[in-house]
Amino acid sequence: MTNRLYYADNLVALREHVADASVDLVYLDPPFNSNANYNILFRSPAGHAAQSQIEAFEDTWHWNDAAEDAFEQVMRSGQTRAFDLLRAMRTFLGENDMMAYLSMMAIRLIELHRVLKPTGSLYLHCDPTASHYLKMLLDGVFGADRFLSEIVWKRTSSHNSARRWGPIHDTILAYTRGPNFCWNRLFTPYDADYVRRFYRHADAAGRLYRLSDLTASGLRGGESGLPWGGFDPSAHGRHWAIPSVVKQEFPTHEGLRTHDWLTLFADGGLIEMAGDGGWPHVRRFLDRMPGQPLQDIIDDIPPLTQRHAERLGYPTQKPLALLERIIAASSNDGDVVLDPFCGCGTAILAAEKLGRRWIGIDVTHLAISLIERRMKDAFPGTHFSVEGTPKDLASALDLAARDKYQFQWWAVSMVEGVPVDGKKKGADGGIDGVIYFKPDGKRTEKALISVKGGAHVGVQMIRDLHSAMEREKAPIGIFVTAALPTGPMLREAAAVGRFTDEFGRGFARLQILTLAELFRGKRPEIPFVDPLAAIRRARREESARQGELL
Structure with a gap:
């Protein structure tokens, strides 16, 4: 069951794959600002087309049929206290975005309570936008007597707010399943x-x-x-x-x-x-002296900035040290840690680092593929499984038919690329991803990725990719296709020529890969590929150009 990533709606994954009382610690950092776009995974380094962004999903928490269904699921759950609270909130708030968000969270908190062991704990990371409502829901699901702490994390040093106190903190609500919960007394260095x-x-x-x-x-x-x-x-x-x-x-x-x-x-x-x-x-x-016992105000773990090597460009990414502190305090070696909104996977990495078993769930291929890369980068040789992603050509084609954006992001991850926003084709010329590489070990270059999941492909698609390569000054282009390429496509790609790196190695400038070849293990021929390191280096170089202190 453990050391698994699930590409799925977390409500479905919890019900189908996580047993009752099987988890020692839950950490969740769900989207909590109903007026924002969520899960913007990457902002591309300077020079990339239109500084494109990836939006895994845009403000989906509107009151609609899905929100009504979540509300009714809480009603049918048997959690009377939780439903009474949710119904009172609906009377107070009306049927708006916040109410949709709370309904979605309520049914998931009920499932998370189910999977926790009697000695388990839950930490919910949020901000003042919804923390007061979420605390009431947690009181309803867990019981007010199971409240452990309201932890304040100082997430930034200052915020320029002209007409209010500067908002510089997040809130982490901690609850326990039962009275005899796991707690390890930890200490921090004295100031x-x-x-x-x-x-x-x-x-x-x-x-x-x-x-x-x-x-x-x-x-x-x-x-x-x-x-x-x-x-x-x-x-x-x-x-x-x-x-x-x-x-x-x-x-x-x-x-x-x-x-x-x-x-x-x-x-x-x-x-x-x-x-x-x-x-x-x-x-x-x-x-x-052992140091200062843990306090409910955390001001010694700074937020991630450009100068932090672990920063990936995921705007809600939390510092590894913060998750290590939570996991070390409320779990033991070999315990199971669950993150149902795992995003860029910091909780998963912290659990692996501390010798815990883990389960991660996310609704986007972007997140799952990013975590795969982070785990392999940080823990070479570690073993874990990924569930819900295509495992053969038929399942890949099924994903393409159901959700072309998720299909594109999955295909980009298969070639170890970084996706770009598939919804902004006018700005990027149909490019779905980028592979960053360093042909000389220093200078960062990029290979453009174009993904086509349809049954029909033609030579014009190769010409379009070549035009994008020239416009972006990209030495390599990767064309990923579900269908077999035609003869004219192969000849057009070959005519683009070869790229020679600093060591005299030659690579086809425009490479065509089929999904069938990817499933057989074939990958693009790229010199000196190191995606995460290249992303970090590109961002550091851009920060230096802007005069930021590294």
Whole structure:
């Protein structure tokens, strides 16, 4: 079941492929701004035709028959609390885009609750546009008592808003399936200013330490209230706070009496009489402290910018460190992590890196093919399966008949290309994708990809691709076709000539590949292909030209 990518509607994939109580951790980052276009996967490097964008799907969350069906599915789900909330929201909001979004999310949250183990947790990443409504839905599905945390991630340093507070954060809502959930206590490094303000002392060896009071407010009998070392805590309305100190300083020690602990601390040079009246304080050395326990405000993980090597151009891409923190806190080695809106796959990469098993679901071939490339780039030799993508010629032709854009994006992924927007043919001359390559290991070039899924192809299509190559100054063109090429097409392609790289290797400038050949393993002949690295390099070069600090 695990280490699988599903190209599918996540509601269908969850119902058909994910069993009850089989998942340890769910992370989801669904589209949450009802007035935006979602899943714009790539902005092409400078020089590409019209700075084209890929839109996996445009604002599909309008109130329509699909939204009404999602609402009715919640009604029939048996989740009475969730439906009561959703019905109240519909009364309040009306039948608009936000209500369509909430209906879509409600039925999916019900399925995600079903697949979670009793010890499992769910983290929903959203923004203030819908976070308050989503929290109510989560209360309805999971129960208000299963709310764990509302985490604030500072996603940017500032935002220039003329008439409101600058919106610089996202919200992550964390819920648990049951009361006995997985939680690993993690720590982050202390802030430099905190260290400077509190760890102001140093011993003879130069070790930094701070002084902490050995007493706590309130009177207690027994040893906790007896004088020691000439100091009587009860005279000040206090008692010895040894248990709390021991837990932090000596978590593996237990069983000693209060005065024995005090003597041990004193003999070890850990106690000094500081402050007015010689109050006893314990030295807490910086190099023995684990750090700051996780807090619900995350401001130490910056958003991705042009200078980050992991940045792919996916606008909602989250930093790997953020997903690693969430997965490390709420799952263990070998646990199953599920991301039902996996996008560019950062949660999947984090799960693999931390030794978890994983399931990723996305509704676009763009996302699935991108994750495949990222996984192979980051973890060579790792094994995972991809479900729902064409596995033979018949299924490829079926996809072409059902959705030509998804077919084009899938075909582009088969030749390890980066898709361009198939809906803007007037701007890009019918180009469906680009393969970036470095013929000399430094300079980035591109091969243009044209995909045809119909039963009829002709020589004019080859001429159109050649014209685009000349216009774009692309040394190579790839024509992918479901039908067999004709003789005139083959002759026209051959007449375009050869490209010779820096090492004297020759490559056909215009190459024709059939789907049947792709399924047999044939691929374009491209010099020095490295798609992700080339994309990153092109973006860094463009940033440098614009004067951005790398």
